Amino acid sequence: MFGRIGRFAVLRPWTTIAAWVLAAVALAMLSPQLKPISDQAEFLPSHYESVRVAELEKRAFPQHEQPAAIAVFQRKDGERLNDADRADVAKVAAGLQDRKISLVKKVETSPQAVSPNGKIALASVVATVKDPYNPELTEAVKELRTEARTLLAGTDLKMGLTGAAATALDSQESSGDTDAMIMSATLLLIIVLLLVIFRSPLIAIMPVLVIAVAFVVATGLISTAAELGGLQADSSISAILIVVLFGVGTDYILFLLFRYREQLREATAPKEAMIRAVGLVGETIASAAGAVIVAFLALLLSSMGMLRTMGPSLAISVAVALAAGLTLVPAVFSLLGTKAFWPSKAWKKPARNAVAGRVGRAAAKRPAVVALLSGGVLAVLAVGAFGFRAEFDGNTSLPKNLESVQAMKDLQKGFSAGQADPTTVYLRSDDGSALDGSELDTFRSVLAGAKGVGQVSPAVMGADGSVAQYSLVLTSPPAGERAISLVGGELRDTAHKAAPQGTTALVGGTTALLADIKTAVEHDYKLVFPVAGLAIMIILGLLLRSLVAPLYLMLSVGLGFGATLGATVWLFQNVRGENGLLFTLPVIVYLFVVAIGTDYNILMVARLREEVRAGKSPREAVARAVAQSAPTIGSAAVILAGTFGVLMLASNTMLQQMGFAVAFGILLTAFVMAILLVPTLTGLLGTKAWWPGHQGDAQPQSGDAADHAEDRALV
Known part of the structure; x- marks a missing residue:
């Protein structure tokens, strides 16, 4: 064919x-343009509690206003705000409101929006749209920042904008033309490497x-x-x-x-x-x-x-x-x-694969030693995978000097870490009847006494009185591991148990959404990994007509996956001090390293099979296959690893983690696994590697027959 x-x-x-x-x-x-999406709730099935909360909020509180951004005020000298400073905060907020900036519905503050230590004041920026990535809204944030500098002139205050829309703007501007940069660097790398090779x-x-x-x-x-x-x-x-x-x-x-x-x-x-x-x-x-x-x-x-x-x-x-x-x-x-x-x-000239030839001869001469050493390297690196910590807060990947990042740190100097993004709890009557006021107060008291909750707002009633909304400020950062574990576990359990008879409590908000995402990812680990591995094994079995080879090939690639993740953990968590790694990184590494690693294994094992079928002994087949296939595998791996490594040029640490993990995993797969571990294991197994297929059909060949067998080689 x-x-x-x-x-x-x-x-x-x-x-x-x-x-x-x-x-x-x-x-x-x-063809139409791709339409990016930023609402992570739309990425989860409807049975997750955070998604049900979002639907309930739309029905019961259509007028609910969540600030698109938060203005954080403080004195330039870091001291407590005096009466004049507080008056200036109100004046600046009113001035921004009077500018009638597109999509900005209101900018409001109040005397209660001052931190307990008196050093930080807040103003909420409410937008007419909910999508923080709306291009007009990000432009509005940019205009707010420009106007604020004018209004702050002559005061002792400084101000920074944070929150969803401000973070979206900073994320876009910090990445710049990331796609163009990656495209240019990828093209340059491919051209240079191909020029060197050919x-x-x-x-x-x-x-x-x-x-x-x-x-x-x-x-x-x-x-x-x-x-x-x-x-x-x-x-x-x-x-x-x-x-x-x-x-x-x-x-x-x-x-x-x-x-x-x-x-x-x-x-x-x-x-x-x-x-x-x-x-x-x-x-x-x-x-x-x-x-x-x-x-x-x-x-x-x-x-x-x-x-x-x-x-x-x-x-x-x-x-x-x-x-x-x-x-x-x-x-x-x-x-x-x-x-x-x-x-x-x-x-026009015969190939001179001197280095590959020496590697092939060494692998053939001492297959057990080479297999032990190469497998040992992968095993040692794989130990680091046990220290993997998932990071769900995308904002931690942004450069620390961005205004939204710095303003959030300033906000936390005076308020609870969850002030900028409260968790919402809804109490809903099961039969649609009005909720009882005394039961609402009791329920609020239980929530206020829950672990990790700083303060709870009074109940806000829906239009028909059958749904009540509570806003909870957590004591830990809303996208941090502690908050996610709390909301997804103990807080939800407390709210569910405390709901009065005939009512249902639901916990939502960003932290609850991240808790549900964590659950979904853990589900994916248990389902996607085995299915992908099984499918790849079937492809290998069909190609090699063997039941044995796919088993040890997939085991070796699995070891490569562990080594890749372990090395990434050591570099980013232990050396660079990151809180954790991108929560989807294990899935991405598994798919890329397992699938692409299988490519190189296919090239090597197909060549090994051809050499055995041409009449060579297992050790001769190893020497020949490594000598002939290593240049192809090595060249392909360097180029492919380089293209993924280009992602490390991005300012976003999540892309850096992905780039390093996949690039390093590809190099491990090619140079340690495909060139060393797999051929030596195949050589040690001998004809058993091809059971029940071609283990018995090897016939000594010479002259034209051997040359013809060489022509039929897959690699």
């Missing part, structure tokens, strides 16, 4: 190229142009699928799509070009060499892409809408990269012929 695909693309190159270009142009012009400017540039076309097609397909399927993409998906498509796509092109060069070295005509290359490596590329695709599609089982949206998007990108690698790349290089390698003449 793959030979036929290659033959069509090579013999009809202009038809193939025209089809891709037309598809890219049509999708670029006709010493040809055409080969360095052409894959980038090919992948650029594939990128346009992939993003068009993703946005179309999102529109037709009613999906929404998370705001971070674009940066991830760039590195996935360019990284994985370059890998597949490398697999093909290395095989193409092998065929040319055997004096095969250029067009026939490309047809053979597609036929020989097509199954490996398709299996590798299939492993990545099923790993991403396993995210459809996630409870988190963010991950459910990410999975199909990434799967579509990989599928497009696969299609481009098997059709567009052969078509382009069939037109270029051997000129693609100019000015290098390496395609």
